[in-house]
Amino acid sequence: MSLALYHEQFGYYRSDKQKVGRDGDFYTSTTVHDVFARVMASVMSKDFSNQLIDPIIVDVGSGDGRFIQSFLKELKKIDALLYNKLIYFVIESSPYHHRLIKERIDSANVRIFSSLTNLQQVLPKLNGLLFSNELLDAFPVRVVEKYDGELLEVCVGIDDRDHLIEVYKPCTDVEIQRWIREYGYPISENQRFEVPLMMTEWLHRTGEWLGSGKIYTIDYGYRDEEWREPARMNGSLRGYRNHKLITDSLLSPGQMDLTTHIPIDTVRKVGEQHGINWLSCEPQGTFLSKHGLWNYLRTSNPDKPFSLEQKQNRAVRWLIESNQFQVMVQEKNRH
Numbered sequence: 001m002s003l004a005l006y007h008e009q010f011g012y013y014r015s016d017k018q019k020v021g022r023d024g025d026f027y028t029s030t031t032v033h034d035v036f037a038r039v040m041a042s043v044m045s046k047d048f049s050n051q052l053i054d055p056i057i058v059d060v061g062s063g064d065g066r067f068i069q070s071f072l073k074e075l076k077k078i079d080a081l082l083y084n085k086l087i088y089f090v091i092e093s094s095p096y097h098h099r100l101i102k103e104r105i106d107s108a109n110v111r112i113f114s115s116l117t118n119l120q121q122v123l124p125k126l127n128g129l130l131f132s133n134e135l136l137d138a139f140p141v142r143v144v145e146k147y148d149g150e151l152l153e154v155c156v157g158i159d160d161r162d163h164l165i166e167v168y169k170p171c172t173d174v175e176i177q178r179w180i181r182e183y184g185y186p187i188s189e190n191q192r193f194e195v196p197l198m199m200t201e202w203l204h205r206t207g208e209w210l211g212s213g214k215i216y217t218i219d220y221g222y223r224d225e226e227w228r229e230p231a232r233m234n235g236s237l238r239g240y241r242n243h244k245l246i247t248d249s250l251l252s253p254g255q256m257d258l259t260t261h262i263p264i265d266t267v268r269k270v271g272e273q274h275g276i277n278w279l280s281c282e283p284q285g286t287f288l289s290k291h292g293l294w295n296y297l298r299t300s301n302p303d304k305p306f307s308l309e310q311k312q313n314r315a316v317r318w319l320i321e322s323n324q325f326q327v328m329v330q331e332k333n334r335h
Contacts, residue, residue: 001140002198004253006093012254013138016096033315035296036288037070043291044129044216045078052334053213055085056128058119061135062090065101072109083109089123091116116205125211127334133218134325136262139202141194143237144171144180146187151177154192156250164250183266185227192235193227194260200270207274212334215276218284218327221262236261267328276332283323293319 005012048055062068068088076083090112092098098112113119143154150170157167171177176195180187183200187193206215226232239246241256249258268278285293296316298309 001249001258005138005140005258007254010254012257013094014096015254032318033312034066034070034074035293035312035315036319037067038074038296039288039291039293040067040131040216041071041074042078044131045075045082047129047214048082049079053129054127055082056087056089056123056126058089058091058123058126058128058130060091060116060130060132061138062092062097062101062133064097065104067133068101068110069104072105072107087111089113089119091119116202116209120209126209126213127211128213130206130210130213130215132216134220136196136199136202136217136219136267137221137259138257139196139199140258141196141198141237141260142173142176143192143194143235144176144187145192146189149189151180151187164253166250183263183269184224185263188228188233191233194235194237196260196262196266199262200266203267203270204274207271207276210274210276210332212332214279214332215271215330216327217267217330218325219262220324221264221267221326224263224265227263264326264328268330271330274332276330279329279331281326281328284325284327285320285323287327288319288322 003011006014008014044057047053059068068090072083072086072088075086086109088107088109088111090101090110091114092101092112093114098114101110101112111122113122145152145154145168147168152168153171153173153176155167155169157165159165175197179195179197179200185193222232222236237249237258237260239249239251239256239258241252246252246256264281268281271278293316296312298312304310
């Protein structure tokens with residue numbers, strides 16, 4: 001999965017290919033309309049007025065820069081003083097997205113880094129806001145399945161026709177076993193489950209790095225009790241290509257997005273291990289509605305379905321119904 005997504009030459013996220021939006025493979029809230037970014041700008045601007053934190057935002061995996069552009073434009077309207085002071089750090093591993101961000105945004109506010117390690121050399125401790133939208137679901141995972149009482153790891157092999165196939169072997173990896181014990185996932189007989197070791201490592205790194213401030217994490221996932229439901233027995237790993245769901249994750253490596261639902265309670269538990277409080281977790285449509293999304297509905301002419309007003313109204317309605325995503329808010333107070 002790491003190779004398929006992040007190989008320097010052949011990885012999906014390294015290619016100079018549009019991945020998001022109508023001409024890509026999937027949609028995100030950031031590509032539906034700039035209303036999403038404008039609401040988030042309103043939400044985050046209040047954090048700086050209410051908190052003793054530095055005027056810093058770290059946006060991880062921001063993509064092509066459309067969110068940043070709309071966010072900063074709206075923030076300038078809301079609070080010009082904050083806008084002038086703000087430093088907007090971007091962590092984005094794709095050189096293709098680096099180019100798009102630079103083409104779209106000409107602002108001294110924005111500084112782009114290719115990794116957290118590089119940013120930490122400039123910013124050893126974060127006292128500000130950490131934001132990500134559909135980041136955690138893109139971390140490579142390990143896959144396990146329980147069969148006849150034995151925990152097996154699902155690995156990748158090659159058949160006699162040089163096709164990729166699934167290969168089962170006893171799970172002897174102590175890191176996987178430790179993760180299952182620590183985060184309390186008793187796997188049922190015949191259940192398949194994705195173990196997010198890399199995601200968990202990332203959460204620990206950012207948890208240690210955050211001195212004070214808030215974390216906004218937007219993603220799709222399940223809580224512990226939901227993972228135990230019969231509908232979750234086959235796991236959640238799948239691909240997306242040309243806006244079609246691909247159930248065979250080994251098909252066309254490097255040519256499609258691979259994604260999993262995240263374990264939401266693990267995000268909470270890791271944060272708490274670093275003194276980060278869990279403030280809320282609610283469906284995205286509910287969260288945005290509470291923070292003013294309805295105000296963006298516009299009076300429109302029904303005879304002009306392609307007007308800017310109609311387009312904005314369709315986006316607002318889509319976002320109101322976008323409850324497949326969860327907005328997780330965490331906070332760490334300065335000591």
